Amino acid sequence: MIDALRTATSGARTAGLALSLAALGACAQTGDFGRPAPGVINDALLPAAGGVAARTRGEPVSSYRLTDDEVELRNLAWGVVMPPLPEQTLERTLVELARTRVLPVDRVRVEKESYVRTLIATPYRSSGARYARLKADIEADVARIEPFFSTAARVAAGDRARDRAAARVPELRPDERANVDARIDENGLLIAWVRLSFDERVVTYRYALDRLVLETPDPAAVAVEASLSTLERVLASLRPIGKPRGVFKG
Structure with a gap:
C-alpha cells in the first residue's frame, strides 16, 4: 500500500493536479445501484x-466517446473492483485512483485481510450481524455477475466490429487506428480486472468466514458457506470473453 501511495502521489503530480487523500476519500462513495456517486x-x-498519467506511463488512451454499453460496463465494474465495506477508506481511495488511471491497476492490490479486519473492527450489535453482512456482500456479488458479463459480451462484440471497420475504412488515419486499438485495450483491461476482482473476492470472503468462525462461532456460518459456494460455482461457469489486449494485464 505504501508503494501505491507513492505512485499515486507521482501520478497526481504528473497530471498537475493537487489532489489530497482527504478529498479523495469522498470519491469512493457508492451511489444508486452500486455505481459510483456522481461528483x-x-x-x-x-x-x-488519470488520462495524463496513463499517457505518461506509455499506456494507450482513447479519445473516442464511450458507447452506451461501454458506459454501462464501467458503471457495473465499479461495484466489483471497489472494496465492499465503506469503512475500507484507504483501500477504496487507492482503487478509485486505479479506476481513474492515476495509478496503474497492477500497483493496487487490496490485501485479503483488509475486509475481515474492517468487519471485526466495525461496531455491530451482535456477532451474528457480521455474518449477515458477509452473506449480503457475497450475494450482492452473485447478483452482479450476469449484468456485468452480459454487458461485457456486448462490448466485446462492439470491439470486434470496430476492429473490422478499421480494416476496411479507406484512408484510415494513424490517429484513428490508435484510438480504435486504445479503446479495445481499455475495454479488455476493465473486463480482465473485474474477473480478477471476482476471484479475489472469493479468496477474501473465504478468509473472512474462517476468521469469523475462529473468533465468534455462529450457526449463521452455514448459510454464509452456502452463499459462497454459489458464488464460486457461478464464476467457474463463465467462459472467457476474449484475451485482454495492451499493457493493462492487471
Whole structure:
C-alpha cells in the first residue's frame, strides 16, 4: 500500500493536479445501484488526471466517446473492483485512483485481510450481524455477475466490429487506428480486472468466514458457506470473453 501511495502521489503530480487523500476519500462513495456517486472529482478531475498519467506511463488512451454499453460496463465494474465495506477508506481511495488511471491497476492490490479486519473492527450489535453482512456482500456479488458479463459480451462484440471497420475504412488515419486499438485495450483491461476482482473476492470472503468462525462461532456460518459456494460455482461457469489486449494485464 505504501508503494501505491507513492505512485499515486507521482501520478497526481504528473497530471498537475493537487489532489489530497482527504478529498479523495469522498470519491469512493457508492451511489444508486452500486455505481459510483456522481461528483466533480469522480467524473472530471480524476479522469483528467488519470488520462495524463496513463499517457505518461506509455499506456494507450482513447479519445473516442464511450458507447452506451461501454458506459454501462464501467458503471457495473465499479461495484466489483471497489472494496465492499465503506469503512475500507484507504483501500477504496487507492482503487478509485486505479479506476481513474492515476495509478496503474497492477500497483493496487487490496490485501485479503483488509475486509475481515474492517468487519471485526466495525461496531455491530451482535456477532451474528457480521455474518449477515458477509452473506449480503457475497450475494450482492452473485447478483452482479450476469449484468456485468452480459454487458461485457456486448462490448466485446462492439470491439470486434470496430476492429473490422478499421480494416476496411479507406484512408484510415494513424490517429484513428490508435484510438480504435486504445479503446479495445481499455475495454479488455476493465473486463480482465473485474474477473480478477471476482476471484479475489472469493479468496477474501473465504478468509473472512474462517476468521469469523475462529473468533465468534455462529450457526449463521452455514448459510454464509452456502452463499459462497454459489458464488464460486457461478464464476467457474463463465467462459472467457476474449484475451485482454495492451499493457493493462492487471
